[in-house]
Amino acid sequence: MHHHLxxxxxxxxxxxxxxxxxxxxxxxxxxxxxxxYFLREGQVCREAGFIEKGLVRYFVTKEDGEDLTVDFNKEQEFTCNYASFLDHSPSNTSIQCIEPTTILCISYDDLQQLYLHVEEGQKFGRLICEYLYVLAIKKVDTIYRQQPEQRYLQFLDRYPELVSRLPQYYISSYVGVKPPSLSRIRKRLAT
Incomplete structure (x- = not known):
């Protein structure tokens, strides 16, 4: 049995x-x-996953080829491009493993069966949707209202254990700055 899941x-x-x-x-x-890759941009997300071990990043690729990191998922978290998974549309993001990763995967059809077969399955689906909605709204709010230093502090608050597991350029991309700017932010915060 998958105990963590x-x-x-x-x-x-x-x-x-x-x-x-x-x-x-x-x-x-x-x-x-x-x-x-768990999922490449342009593919349809056919499975939702639960990360048993490892770390993934979500990113989009700009027209000039630059990757912009938009999020991370680690152990004991679900991973998926939920919009693509639900409506079977091409994903607008890629999900790439940053380290060796073990993911427990369920197909769309099996998840629909879970909602029907498990007594509180529909409730589980609703609560997951609500949780993802709140995360998405907070992320949009962060992008429009916070300066890079505040976004970095929020990253540290949400992912304190990831600082040592992530290359600085992924963190700087997530915060929305270039690596030298992130170094200056870190230096200011250390004083």
Whole structure:
């Protein structure tokens, strides 16, 4: 049984032992090497994942070829381009593994069955949607209202354990500055 996955779902809803087993049977284990893609921009996201081990980044590629990091997911978090997953449209982001990563994956059809088969499955789907909606609104608000230094402080607050796991250029891209500017921000905050 996928204990970490079941524990995470149990934060949202109550599960019987039979439901836990049923859910575990619907998730396939996939292993990715550093640099592998869970999803490439332009592909349809056909699976939602739960990161058992590892770290991924979400990014978009600008017309000039520059990558802009828009988010990260780590152990015990779900990963997916939810819009692409729901309406089967091409993804506007890529999801790439930053380190060797193990992801438990469920197909769209199996997730729909989970909503029907598990007593509180519909509630789980609603709570996940609400959670993702709040994250998206906060992210948009951050982009429009906060200066890079504030975004860096928010990054540190949300992902304190990732500072040592991420290259500085991914963090600077996430904050919205070039690496030398991030170095200056770090220096100012250290004094």
């Amino acid at each position: 079941i524990n995470q779902i149990s934060h949202f809803i109550k599960l019987s032992d039979a439901e836990k087993e049923w859910i575990s049977d619907r998730f396939a284990t996939r292993r990715y090497e550093k640099g592998d």
